[in-house]
Amino acid sequence: MTLVEINFDGIVGPSHNYAGLSLGNLAATRNAGATSYPRAAALQGIAKMKTNMAMGLSQGFLLPLPRPDTAWLEELATDPDTDPALVAGAWSASSMWTANAATVSPAPDTADGKCHLTVANLVTMPHRSHEWRDTLAQLRLAFADDAYFAVHDPVPPCFGDEGAANHMRFAGQHGEPGLEVFVYGRPGGQFPARQHEQASRIVARKHGLDPARVLFVEQNPEAIEAGAFHNDVVAVANETVLFTHQHAFADPRSTYDTIIARCPGVQVVEVPADRVSLEDAITSYLFNAQLLTPPSGEMTLVVPEECRDNPNVWSWLQDMLAGNGPIRHVNVVDVRQSMANGGGPACLRLRVVGDPKTVDPRFMLDEAKAEKLESVVSEYWPEAIDPAQVGSEALAADIREARSKLMEILDITELG
Template identity: 65%
Template sequence: MQTEINFDGIIGPSHNYAGLSHGNLAATKNRGLVARPRTAALEGVAKMRGNIALGLAQGILLPHARPDQRWLAGLATDYSAASPLLKAQALSASPMWAANAATVSPAPDTLDRRCHLTVANLVTMPHRSHEWPETLAQLRLAFAHPAFAVHGPVPAPFGDEGAANHMRLAPAHDAPGVEIFVYGDAGSPFPARQHREASEAIARSHGVQQALFVRQSEESIAAGAFHNDVVAVANGRVLFAHEQAFADKDRFYTDLRAALPQVEIVEVPASQIGLEDAIRSYLFNAQLATLPSGEMALIVPVEARAMPNVWNWLEAHIAGNGPIRRLEVVDVRQSMANGGGPACLRLRVVADPATIDPRFLVDAAKLDRIAAIIARHWPEQIAQDELGDPALIRTVEEARRALLEALEIVELIDR
């Protein structure tokens, strides 16, 4: 039976605050802070436990080999000889944000009735541009069944940042829907990371039958919404978005209602929650999920509850009998401080769980085993002046190996 599965990235043992992501205000603001990889990873595990308790299906994606010595070799250096900037870029734990792993088109939307996944090239940021080979290897393991088609990246220079700039609306997860590809244009102080050409190429490659291509507003990018999922999220028949998320929202909403007449658009007015507060709270970088009861829940970070105007709006929506019926609060502060909220940490895949490599699916007992490995092997903290420490590098490498061996996904150890 087709169902939605959230694949969360396990936060890797090299999690640190190097501030590498231009345009991600949280990441640059917190540059140089002491990071706590063990706490970060356990926060992520707790979020997954919460999803399972809500009755949601849960999967995992795994930390990448760090430092990425293959990437450094392509730059004619190695970690010991690299500059401080290259060291930080090679050690980045950014694959934790699984929303940037790939764009996913479920089988009901595609011409060949297979679920298609295209790995994101992430070419805009050097520290992320070397993620795709290992992400692709994981996707090809997890989704090796003929029910899936896994594609390589869109060629550079056309930037593609995966599901963070892609939404899907449908009457039900297993019914045909409309896929919304959100792209950016240059014009703000920060780079537009998703190119329309990349989005169009993915839609063609996947054989998407109903696709809309929508431009993100320049003001939202300038305010720090480096991906669409910082200002909008969709699930089932519901689009939840900020008033200033899209460049031409009236045309978009008209086209969307024509493609899916049942759509419910929940728009948050800028007069009640401005872009700055929406981005600081990560109100929209939330998981909007359909529970087994049929109720729709919004899984938000603690930062959203801490901002009175944001929390008041959410409570008023619930009290007003809107389509979102339940609020769940999760603590992912270590990820948030690096610029990634609950939605950043997960990739949504609609599929039959029986077609997925079971090593990439988790229940409460498996999460307990993962948490024990994290508690034993992940560094307690990493300061920026420690990035060149050989002892830290050994700890990071040994921690990842311990996790992959425990999960019996040894094919990835020497990638």
């Protein structure tokens, strides 16, 4: 069995809108009330997946969740006239950011030799707190072969867990045993610390990880206050490289030293704050990038267009490429619709190390399937959603039909 990294991107759902529901996510709150473009958003995401496939990488996808979630509104006894934020929460397309779908520990790291996935509870934000049931059903379908996968229920909701966005892994190669790093925040600041330390520890125990190959690290409170609501907004790892902002961690020197001691050969590419400020890093999403190893072996950083738009960020990237560091290429992708709602290239994908042959093939992407996705999106996804339309029965019917057509063309009908 050949283990490779598979990126599972979330297909942007037809209800994609800018309701500004995510406290601490500055892009989302800044663009609250703007008109969104779900069709363009989904096509941008598919184009990004195709770009990664063109590099020779394995690519999967996860489906949008059923929206609007009327069962959730009924559970909350919601009055649409007096609870507009809850109505908007039922329409949210935030499951597109599959980095928050689950935390994943590859088979070489776990006691039973299976790939373990724990669905995130996402309890900190009401509009995301009801995602986990449908996400869990989808994960159990995509990774149904229990000879290779174990899919777990969420951590109890008293502990906030936001999934792989706060998890990094270091290994010589993806298929080798690695060091798993869980990054948590401490409460008490202006913005909520979404990943709780105890949630991370529970996930590590569920996955049967060797304590000697697990590290728990505190995120820098300054970064959270600046708008880095997840660790992947200020740091990303791939194999033996940590690409990080100087102010990503509460104790950066100790973090680097411990990672290198436990996983010799790790190289730290630290971006100094005097070249790229936290504000520059967060507005450009320099670190919310995909750091990938294509078959060529030349590590590639996939960044959003906003990085090219920021002179400080782009200048630093050019200097990095001119050097002899481990990151050899920078690919720029257009995911502006996702970025405007607070999610970059890394937010859109869940990394799973496994053999693609063990995954339900309906969730694996190829060129023919990508064309099918583009066809359905182009025909059925709303072109634009004005905030005033959220709650409209006519639009809700269109959104349900769009998702139904997608599942029909993919022959994934079990999810309803």
